[in-house]
Amino acid sequence: MFIVFEGPDGSGTSTQAKILAKNLEKKGLKVFTTAEPSKNILGKVLREALQKKYELSPKAFQLLFFADREQHVQNEVLPALARGEIVICERYNWSSIAFGVSEKVERKFLENLSSSFVEPDHTFFMNISAEKSLERVVLRGEKLEHFETSEKLKIVQEVMLNLAEQSAFTKRSTILNATDSIETIAQNIEMILTPMLFLQNIK
Structure with a gap:
């Protein structure tokens, strides 16, 4: 099973991905956790570009993301799925x-x-306003990255919500309120995934 967490910066994707992995491992399931940008050389360049160490055109930026994804999927995601891992x-x-x-x-x-x-089996979208997203990012006390402006984060939220709504028709995505408590969100995720795991004969 291939599960993805999406959301604007500061929406809590990292937190929920870690909680889910821990909960599944407690059940004795094999889990492979990963993220994009990846840890390969292209991912390293991307992270440095996000930190504004390089100047890239918008299209070049995205093409680099796709190149990193190709390496990531072929070398990490697909092999893990082939091993029967979540x-x-x-x-x-x-x-x-x-x-x-x-x-x-x-x-x-x-x-x-x-x-x-490869298409994810399910995508969890952490929905949060651009204002709240930027507020959380600022509270981290770190230097703002390339896409972390209120204007860009507003567009990111709107586009992701649109994608989530489209995908919801095929039951391949769930829209979560990222301002709910961490515990509430984690419980909602578990409630949604449990029957899916059962149907795939994962016990």
Whole structure:
């Protein structure tokens, strides 16, 4: 099973991904946790670009994300799935589409590139306003990254919500209120995943 967490910066994707992994492992399930940008060389370049160490055009930025994803999926995600592990990934195709659109890269172009990658079994979208998102990022006390402006985060939230609403029709996504308590969100995630795991004969 391939599970993805998406959401604007500060929405709590990392927190919930870690909680879910821990809960599944307690049940004796094999879990592979990962994130994008990945830990490979392309992911390293991307993280440095996000920290504004490099100047990239908007389209070049996104093409680098897709190149990193190709390596990530082929070398990590697919092998883990083949081993029968539950893959939990923080950020995936929706991030590329939403963050790309926030910099005026054509959405259709981004969606076409995204369509070539393996589709998650379920995506959890952590919905949060741009204002609250930026507030949480600032509270971290870290230097703001490339996409962390109120204007861009507003577009990111709107595009991701639209993608989540479209995907919800096929029951492949769930929209979560990222301002709920950490415990409430984790309980909602477990409630949604339990029957899915049962149907896939994961015990």
